[in-house]
Amino acid sequence: MTKHAVVIAGGGPTGLMLAGELALGKVDVAIVERRANQELAGSRAGGLHSRTIEVLDQRGIADRFLSQGKVVQVAGFAMNPLDISDFPTRHNYGLALSQNRIEPILAAWASELAVPIYREREVTGFTQDGTGVDVLLSDGRSFRAQYLVGCDGGRSVVRKKAGIDFPGWDPSVSYLIAEAEMAEEPASGVRLGDKGVNAVGKIEDGKRVRIVLIEPHVVPGDEPTLGELREALVAVYGTDYGVHNVTFLSRFTDMARQAAAYRERRVLLAGDAAHVHSPVGGQGLNIGVQDAVNLGWKLAQVVHGTSPESLLDTYQAERHPIGARVLKTTLAQTAAARGDERTNALRETLSELLKMDEPRKRYAAMMSGLDIRYDLGTGHPLLGRRMPDLDVDTESGPRRVFTLLHEARPVLLNLGEPGALDIAPWADRVRRIDARYAGAWELPLLGAVAAPTAVLIRPDGHVVWVGDGTDHGLRDALTTWFGTPHHG
Numbered sequence: 001m002t003k004h005a006v007v008i009a010g011g012g013p014t015g016l017m018l019a020g021e022l023a024l025g026k027v028d029v030a031i032v033e034r035r036a037n038q039e040l041a042g043s044r045a046g047g048l049h050s051r052t053i054e055v056l057d058q059r060g061i062a063d064r065f066l067s068q069g070k071v072v073q074v075a076g077f078a079m080n081p082l083d084i085s086d087f088p089t090r091h092n093y094g095l096a097l098s099q100n101r102i103e104p105i106l107a108a109w110a111s112e113l114a115v116p117i118y119r120e121r122e123v124t125g126f127t128q129d130g131t132g133v134d135v136l137l138s139d140g141r142s143f144r145a146q147y148l149v150g151c152d153g154g155r156s157v158v159r160k161k162a163g164i165d166f167p168g169w170d171p172s173v174s175y176l177i178a179e180a181e182m183a184e185e186p187a188s189g190v191r192l193g194d195k196g197v198n199a200v201g202k203i204e205d206g207k208r209v210r211i212v213l214i215e216p217h218v219v220p221g222d223e224p225t226l227g228e229l230r231e232a233l234v235a236v237y238g239t240d241y242g243v244h245n246v247t248f249l250s251r252f253t254d255m256a257r258q259a260a261a262y263r264e265r266r267v268l269l270a271g272d273a274a275h276v277h278s279p280v281g282g283q284g285l286n287i288g289v290q291d292a293v294n295l296g297w298k299l300a301q302v303v304h305g306t307s308p309e310s311l312l313d314t315y316q317a318e319r320h321p322i323g324a325r326v327l328k329t330t331l332a333q334t335a336a337a338r339g340d341e342r343t344n345a346l347r348e349t350l351s352e353l354l355k356m357d358e359p360r361k362r363y364a365a366m367m368s369g370l371d372i373r374y375d376l377g378t379g380h381p382l383l384g385r386r387m388p389d390l391d392v393d394t395e396s397g398p399r400r401v402f403t404l405l406h407e408a409r410p411v412l413l414n415l416g417e418p419g420a421l422d423i424a425p426w427a428d429r430v431r432r433i434d435a436r437y438a439g440a441w442e443l444p445l446l447g448a449v450a451a452p453t454a455v456l457i458r459p460d461g462h463v464v465w466v467g468d469g470t471d472h473g474l475r476d477a478l479t480t481w482f483g484t485p486h487h488g
């Protein structure tokens with residue numbers, strides 16, 4: 001039986017990111033993927049939000065995405081664009097780049113990190129015992145792993161076989177999405193219907209169009225017919241514009257569901273397997289990638305025996321609230337996109353509010369993922385928040401903080417007396433870097449915060465301890481997050 005420490009079901013954006021993180025953590029990880037390659041029938045996600053670009057930057061791969069996409073302001077709420085160009089981040093923007101370009105970049109990274117991908121087969125089930133999981137494949141083989149992670153999308157077999165509930169809201173609306181040619185010139189742009197937004201727009205080559213249409217009634221299943229597309233066009237525009245040569249036709253809904261648990265003993269869930277919702281706001285791929293970056297280093301430490309299994313409970317504690325928040329905002333945005341008189345009035349009121357600076361910043365920080373704070377108790381505002389990408393001076397020259405995280409290892413950034421903080425019992429796991437920094441400390445939404453004398457940064461870029469001139473609390477934080485001290 002083939003063995004891997006971790007098997008990931010599904011090599012979409014979440015599975016690929018998680019595989020890269022685990023490989024950086026020196027874990028023997030493999031992906032099982034149904035598709036023969038990364039090609040997608042349609043384009044799906046349209047880009048990346050600021051925090052996702054930051055986490056890719058923390059691994060030194062943001063440029064691969066930036067060089068292929070278009071930097072734009074992408075954050076928005078209830079059809080109000082929200083500009084983040086005044087936010088204190090190097091990436092004070094989003095990136096327009098379709099999922100079918102994002103996935104090959106992630107796959108190439110995973111391949112550089114020597115992650116095996118077993119393609120054209122599916123995970124069909126598993127059994128778990130006290131020491132591992134037997135992962136069953138559609139080709140009749142099985143893998144033995146210490147952990148199995150379901151990154152197998154909204155219909156996750158792993159989630160279902162683990163018996164994890166998926167509570168939430170049934171769809172209130174279904175949309176057709178298509179790419180096609182039209183014999184007649186369509187009315188381009190957005191058209192608001194009673195239940196929400198319809199849109200027809202030219203795609204790159206100028207000949208073809210992308211169509212998103214609300215169906216007259218909620219229809220299940222993601223394989224609509226050409227007849228249904230024509231019917232929906234006529235219902236909205238009064239004509240089907242002679243639609244033909246349809247190269248992609250699918251259906252999505254505003255169904256919103258979230259896994260009740262992200263872990264069932266040795267089986268974990270991430271990405272769409274853990275949460276599904278309407279694409280409004282462009283959050284799904286983004287939070288899937290961020291789930292992976294939260295989970296990867298924790299799972300690596302548990303596999304290596306550095307940390308107890310209870311570290312994995314922090315994955316659910318930190319990421320479930322983020323998923324729940326996304327579900328809530330997509331429900332709100334779906335409601336606010338309706339075209340009846342009362343909803344129009346509500347949207348206008350929201351627009352007025354979001355033009356004010358404080359609400360604009362609050363919603364922009366949320367939609368771009370820059371406001372995330374994991375609940376690590378009270379203290380300095382940096383605690384639980386993302387470490388800003390400061391320009392610091394180190395013994396080996398000027399460095400950006402994010403470059404110190406490229407290897408996905410924890411960092412103690414000591415900005416006080418060089419050599420002051422002794423972390424010898426963790427030296428095999430945590431890198432101490434003595435540095436100097438004289439500039440401002442600014443966080444999105446909060447603005448300036450007091451300069452700390454040191455920060456302990458997790459591999460995912462979140463701060464778990466803030467120094468105030470002493471080492472008070474440092475040993476506890478090191479033990480909680482990076483395991484017990486080694487004396488020797």
Ligand SMILES: Cc1cc2nc3c(=O)[nH]c(=O)nc-3n(C[C@H](O)[C@H](O)[C@H](O)COP(=O)(O)OP(=O)(O)OC[C@H]3O[C@@H](n4cnc5c(N)ncnc54)[C@H](O)[C@@H]3O)c2cc1C
Pocket residue numbers: 009010011012013014015032033034035044045046047099121122123124151152153154156157177252270271272273279281282283284285286287288
């Ligand atoms: C129309 C549309 C527009 C969207 N727009 C945006 C957007 O602008 N921004 C955004 O962030 N998100 C957007 N999304 C959501 C985004 O596409 C998903 O959230 C994202 O793809 C989730 O990634 P994932 O890796 O978790 O799951 P998936 O992308 O679903 O990947 C799951 C992978 O697992 C494989 N698989 C499934 N079952 C098995 C099995 N049993 N065994 C082995 N392999 C399996 C699949 O082949 C697939 O490769 C949009 C979605 C839609 C439908």
